[in-house]
Amino acid sequence: MGDRKTDRDEAADSLPEDHRLSPNGATLPVEDDEDAVGAALEEAAFSLFDDYRDAFDDFDAEGIADCFAYPAVIWQFGKGNVFQDDEELLENIEKLLAALGKEGVVNSTYEVVSGHLEGDAGLVTLAWSQNDADGEPLLEFVCHYHLIYSGTDWSIAMIVNEP
16 A cells, blocks of 8 residues: 555656656746755745835835735734735824834844745744934844735735734
8 A cells, every 4th residue: 555656646756857746736846956946035035025124214104015915914912903905004004103203213124033935925033123323223023924925926914023
């Protein structure tokens, strides 16, 4: 019984040597250098976070909202909030940007704590610092991002903010 091949095994055996079968059955090219594959995925996903940070730095509520897939969920202070569209999220973002402005935040930086991208989904944890004009951190926090790939771009589907 252990020698019996499944349809998936037979499909994998029929692939060219430079392809592999993904968990969802799609064929993916195999790179000689796995680091190159990871780097390409990271570049695509992390350009999202650069756009997200830049929108915060510009106090651009619409730019921030453009980084999300809808419906989007944000968990904060033990409560989940669902935003059906960018209009609902914009109200929340505008309040947040007003509060950051009052605190004196002028820019944000992030460091990648961890990340995993697989297929059309990803989970990335970032440590953020929001700084004043002198570069001194005013707020430091960690967020966990659940990402979704639409076929052309990565978007934020859910954020879990650590308390």
